[in-house]
Ligand SMILES: CSC[C@H]1O[C@@H](n2cnc3c(O)ncnc32)[C@H](O)[C@@H]1O
């Protein structure tokens with residue numbers, strides 16, 4: 001399929017050039033033609049008053065947790081997990097996760113997210129829902145080595161890899177998802193590392209999210225969570241570490257040396273009262289840091305525009321430095337750095353030959369005036385509801401704010417049905 005996006009503001013390298021054209025062919029950005037011949041294209045998209053940005057990359061989430069949105073708020077991480085979320089997750093099934101994931105994809109695509117990186121259960125259902133929605137995703141089976149299902153989780157992760165890695169015209173990659181050091185003892189991490197090596201899978205793990213996690217780890221193993229994972233050889237695999245809120249200078253050195261990427265989740269870290277990750281310090285040390293929402297129970301949105309804005313704001317205040325994270329850096333983190341976290345070297349920028357994940361943002365709203373700087377406006381004034389059109393892997397999945405791949409009426413009915421099924425346990 002050949003698509004021409006014409007007369008648009010084009011965001012590249014932190015700058016916007018007006019009145020440009022973008023030619024998409026199959027799943028790639030072909031060129032930026034000065035004088036395109038319209039008759040050569042299957043579809044023409046008029047870009048007047050719009051801004052073309054790379055699709056946003058959500059580097060850490062649990063998509064089906066949409067169904068736990070507003071179920072357990074104003075709690076700290078371990079209380080929230082142990083007393084509300086984990087007991088409720090015992091009632092999940094394939095059907096529930098499929099529709100919870102579909103709800104997430106509707107929200108994400110509507111808000112300009114074109115890629116997500118997930119760790120959860122019933123991941124085949126998540127993958128099927130993502131395939132139907134047309135979104136790009138990295139999928140990991142969340143693994144816990146405590147309890148009876150450690151090996152079952154690993155087997156399911158391998159099955160997920162065999163069924164989905166490279167599927168969906170290359171939109172899916174499968175990672176291994178050891179949940180965290182406090183749920184995965186050293187022997188289990190070693191096992192995960194060996195299986196990941198056998199199948200050449202990268203790792204997605206929660207690390208150093210709270211002070212308590214680091215203190216307990218130091219008490220038990222005399223090492224920080226990051227030093228512990230390094231000592232177990234986990235970082236010999238490409239690793240994406242979610243949170244990294246409480247990291248030492250030595251942790252940062254290890255992460256840089258072992259090419260560990262970090263997924264920064266500002267809203268979730270604020271809401272669960274975990275803290276503020278030292279993102280400017282990690283970036284200065286040369287660590288690739290992407291942005292994530294975490295699940296919709298700890299956020300409570302899957303809105304990457306909101307996360308970009310928070311990222312640019314909170315680090316200024318935390319460091320008394322207006323340059324701590326600039327608007328351009330927030331966009332880079334949410335696009336090209338996020339793409340690197342997901343293992344891509346041809347995604348996250350509007351460049352010839354790159355994968356065509358493109359969002360068109362409507363700049364007609366009052367909050368886009370005056371228009372001194374569209375990068376600044378996108379981060380500080382824009383919002384997810386400004387997104388007009390979304391193209392993923394060269395295929396339009398939303399046009400003029402209408403979702404093309406998800407039947408939202410059916411989704412609403414199914415979400416209502418599975419929500420009642422999921423919460424039946426609360427009535428017993
Ligand atoms: C075993 S699948 C993933 C597992 O992670 C839980 N989870 C969701 N948000 C967080 C977070 O911020 N830190 C740690 N664990 C989290 C989710 O509920 C699943 O049980």
Ligand SMILES: [Zn+2]
Pocket residue numbers: 060061062206242294295
């Ligand atoms: Zn998480």
